[in-house]
Amino acid sequence: MDISSLLRGFIPETVDNATAAANNVSVPHSMPANVVETILPLIGMKGFAPMYRFIGSWLGWDPTSLLTIVGVIWATNKVIRQIYSFLYGLVTEYMMSKVHISSTDDIYIHLMVWLSRQPRMVNSRALMAETVSKTAWEDEDESTVARDRSGLYLNFSNQEARARPQYIPAIGVHSFWWKGQYFRLHRKKESIFDDGGNGGFAAFKDKEDLVISCLWRSPKPIKQLLAHAKEQYYSDHQARTTVKRPCPAYVRRARNNWLQVANRPVRDMKTVVLDQQQKLQVLADMNEYLHPDTPRWYANRGIPLRRGYLFHGPPGTGKTSLSFALAGVFGLDIHVISLLEPTLTEEDLSGLFSTLPRRCVVLLEDIDTAGLRRPLEELRASKRSAKQEDKEESHKTVNNDIKELAKVLKKDSEDQKKGISLSGLLNAIDGVASHEGRVLIMTTNVPEELDEALIRPGRVDLQVEFTYATREQAKELFIRMYEGDQGRPRHMDSRSAAKDELPRSSPSSTKGHALSPETSSAVRSGELDISIDELPEIARQFSEKIPDGEFSPAEIQGYLLKRKKHPRRAVEEAEKWVAAVIEQKINRTKISQVQ
Ligand SMILES: Nc1ncnc2c1ncn2[C@@H]1O[C@H](COP(=O)(O)OP(=O)(O)OP(=O)(O)O)[C@@H](O)[C@H]1O
Numbered sequence: 001m002d003i004s005s006l007l008r009g010f011i012p013e014t015v016d017n018a019t020a021a022a023n024n025v026s027v028p029h030s031m032p033a034n035v036v037e038t039i040l041p042l043i044g045m046k047g048f049a050p051m052y053r054f055i056g057s058w059l060g061w062d063p064t065s066l067l068t069i070v071g072v073i074w075a076t077n078k079v080i081r082q083i084y085s086f087l088y089g090l091v092t093e094y095m096m097s098k099v100h101i102s103s104t105d106d107i108y109i110h111l112m113v114w115l116s117r118q119p120r121m122v123n124s125r126a127l128m129a130e131t132v133s134k135t136a137w138e139d140e141d142e143s144t145v146a147r148d149r150s151g152l153y154l155n156f157s158n159q160e161a162r163a164r165p166q167y168i169p170a171i172g173v174h175s176f177w178w179k180g181q182y183f184r185l186h187r188k189k190e191s192i193f194d195d196g197g198n199g200g201f202a203a204f205k206d207k208e209d210l211v212i213s214c215l216w217r218s219p220k221p222i223k224q225l226l227a228h229a230k231e232q233y234y235s236d237h238q239a240r241t242t243v244k245r246p247c248p249a250y251v252r253r254a255r256n257n258w259l260q261v262a263n264r265p266v267r268d269m270k271t272v273v274l275d276q277q278q279k280l281q282v283l284a285d286m287n288e289y290l291h292p293d294t295p296r297w298y299a300n301r302g303i304p305l306r307r308g309y310l311f312h313g314p315p316g317t318g319k320t321s322l323s324f325a326l327a328g329v330f331g332l333d334i335h336v337i338s339l340l341e342p343t344l345t346e347e348d349l350s351g352l353f354s355t356l357p358r359r360c361v362v363l364l365e366d367i368d369t370a371g372l373r374r375p376l377e378e379l380r381a382s383k384r385s386a387k388q389e390d391k392e393e394s395h396k397t398v399n400n401d402i403k404e405l406a407k408v409l410k411k412d413s414e415d416q417k418k419g420i421s422l423s424g425l426l427n428a429i430d431g432v433a434s435h436e437g438r439v440l441i442m443t444t445n446v447p448e449e450l451d452e453a454l455i456r457p458g459r460v461d462l463q464v465e466f467t468y469a470t471r472e473q474a475k476e477l478f479i480r481m482y483e484g485d486q487g488r489p490r491h492m493d494s495r496s497a498a499k500d501e502l503p504r505s506s507p508s509s510t511k512g513h514a515l516s517p518e519t520s521s522a523v524r525s526g527e528l529d530i531s532i533d534e535l536p537e538i539a540r541q542f543s544e545k546i547p548d549g550e551f552s553p554a555e556i557q558g559y560l561l562k563r564k565k566h567p568r569r570a571v572e573e574a575e576k577w578v579a580a581v582i583e584q585k586i587n588r589t590k591i592s593q594v595q
Contacts, residue, residue: 036064096184097219099226103208107226111210114229115185116166118176126170132163171208178228181221186211241266241324242333246352249343257355258335266328271480272321273473273553278464282309282326285462286439290330290359295437305436308429308459312447313466316554319443320365322464327361332439334361339420346424353428356435367454368444422451430459468549474556475543481560482528482535482567529568538567545574547582555581562595 037049055063101108116130144162148155174185188211191204214221243262269279288294289307298305311319327334335356337349356362429440442460444450454460469477530538546556559577563570577595584592 036067091215092213095217096213096215097217097222098211098213099219099222101210101212101226103210107230108208108210110229110233111212111226112168114232116168117232118178120176124169124174124176126172126174127167128170129165129167132166178225179221182215183222183225184213186213238331239266240264241327244333244335246337246341246344246348249348257352267321267324269325269329272318272325273469273476273480274318274322274466279322282322282462282464283329286326286330289439304430306430306438306440306458308440308442308461310447310450310455310460310463311441311443311466312463313445314468314552315445316552317466317468318553319466320363322466323361323363323441323443326439326441330359330361332359332361333357334363335438336363336365338365339367339425344420346420346428349420349424349428350431353435353438356438358437360438362438362440364440364442366444367442368446368449422453426453426459469546469551469553469556471543471546471548473553474546474551475539477553477556478539478542478560478567478570479535481557481564482530482539483532527565529566535567538571542567542571542574545571545578547578551578551581559595 036052040046040049040052052063101111146155146158147153169185169187171187171189174187176183176185187208189206189208192207193204212222212225214225240263242260243264244258245261247257247259269283272279286307295305311322313319324334326332335352337352338344339349353362440459442454447455447463455463559574560570563573580592
């Protein structure tokens with residue numbers, strides 16, 4: 001039977017006529033209009049019936065056809081989706097491999113950094129923008145830095161505006177291709193309940209995970225991708241030293257223990273001015289210790305694989321510098337711990353030591369000032385004597401009594417704040433659960449104040465003494481300071497000398513910002529006021545003006561830094577500076593007359 005003729009009888013005349021009038025064609029085969037009109041009141045939309053009729057006559061064709069088309073599309077879409085998800089489930093289950101990565105693992109960071117550098121990923125439609133704060137150590141092109149109106153001074157006011165965000169895949173599913181292989185990345189975030197064990201707060205915390213999958217049953221391509229991301233991440237590490245510190249307390253207890261705080265260029269060993277013999281001794285000792293055969297040697301003799309150094313000497317003599325240079329030479333990360341950190345507990349310290357990488361340098365700075373909590377007995381005795389003193393004092397005046405009470409309370413609370421006891425520290429550095437393979441460097445200004453237990457052999461295997469600079473070292477410091485500009489040496493010809501003396505006419509000088517000739521030349525000139533051939537002789541002259549063993553390398557460096565481009569001036573002004581600093585030290589004043 002002809003369906004059109006069957007349906008025709010149901011279609012209202014108005015629609016039919018309108019259609020015929022408008023298009024001079026027959027009404028399309030569709031659901032009868034009065035069926036729709038019957039349904040509308042049933043679903044509480046009776047008022048739509050006239051509108052429905054009006055739309056039909058206005059369009060010139062039956063709106064039911066449109067509804068039919070929409071319905072067919074919707075149903076087809078549903079079916080396709082069902083089929084797709086069924087097939088996709090089959091493929092994922094039987095034809096894809098997966099690797100799960102926890103966001104607390106370093107691989108997560110390697111992969112995210114790598115992904116942020118992939119143009120294809122950046123072109124993805126669902127991205128998360130992150131502010132990237134550049135460190136002072138990251139290379140910058142001079143052309144990207146603006147200057148002030150005078151053109152003399154650098155101006156960084158728009159630095160933040162120029163910093164581009166970094167884009168990483170947003171939470172959700174992403175896909176990308178690498179080396180002809182299809183990868184699917186699922187970045188998931190879920191809330192987990194953390195009971196706050198280990199002293200933290202119980203709360204729901206976000207946990208993020210990555211699932212990376214690829215086609216076929218072998219996860220080999222994913223492993224290759226992860227290895228590649230890791231390689232890329234560490235590609236410039238040979239020239240850099242990564243500095244890590246303990247994470248903030250709340251993160252430390254929930255996730256990672258260590259946080260990367262800097263990735264600075266390696267400090268060249270030759271920039272650390274120290275007795276050559278001492279330097280070589282530390283280098284040889286550390287090289288021996290880090291050798292792959294050493295663990296077996298230690299194990300065969302039942303000796304724990306640990307090495308400790310104590311660097312002691314006055315402030316500014318190069319203890320920290322040598323630690324960084326050693327980390328640079330051996331390509332190790334440096335983990336810096338401050339025992340003065342108020343939130344650091346003994347458990348945290350043990351946790352930090354037990355999660356160190358296989359080989360690394362741990363730097364415990366200023367161990368003398370670390371304020372280690374005294375052993376319990378000593379503490380009790382001191383409290384007893386404090387109270388005894390209080391009692392005696394109480395016989396004097398009431399006012400004094402209150403003052404002393406306040407003092408004792410303060411002392412008590414200070415004692416509580418000092419979270420790490422000596423035994424806690426010793427346990428962390430070489431307790432049963434302590435990590436093996438690390439190099440521990442402790443620095444101090446006053447080695448005599450250290451507890452014997454802390455520096456006994458096995459905990460401290462080598463002591464290195466740092467002293468005030470000898471004349472020879474002052475000369476070396478001078479040469480190191482100025483030889484870096486070797487790339488641009490020149491003899492001061494009269495023209496350039498004159499040029500440096502005269503301030504250039506600049507917009508600022510006409511506006512009352514004129515610079516002194518000296519400042520002007522220092523600011524503009526990128527060159528030294530001597531030739532590089534003269535350097536050894538000038539350095540010798542300088543060293544003769546510096547008294548032997550009286551100035552720390554840091555003091556000499558500070559003086560030279562203020563004459564960064566003027567070695568000749570540094571020599572000329574050295575005597576005056578030396579006299580002023582000696583006088584300052586005698587008078588114990590902090591104000592320097594000559595800088
Ligand atoms: N022996 C040295 N050779 C080269 N530079 C040095 C030396 N000693 C100090 N300096 C310079 O002085 C500054 C301070 O040095 P550093 O921090 O290594 O001293 P420190 O002995 O660790 O001091 P502190 O005991 O106060 O921690 C650094 O900029 C460093 O470059």
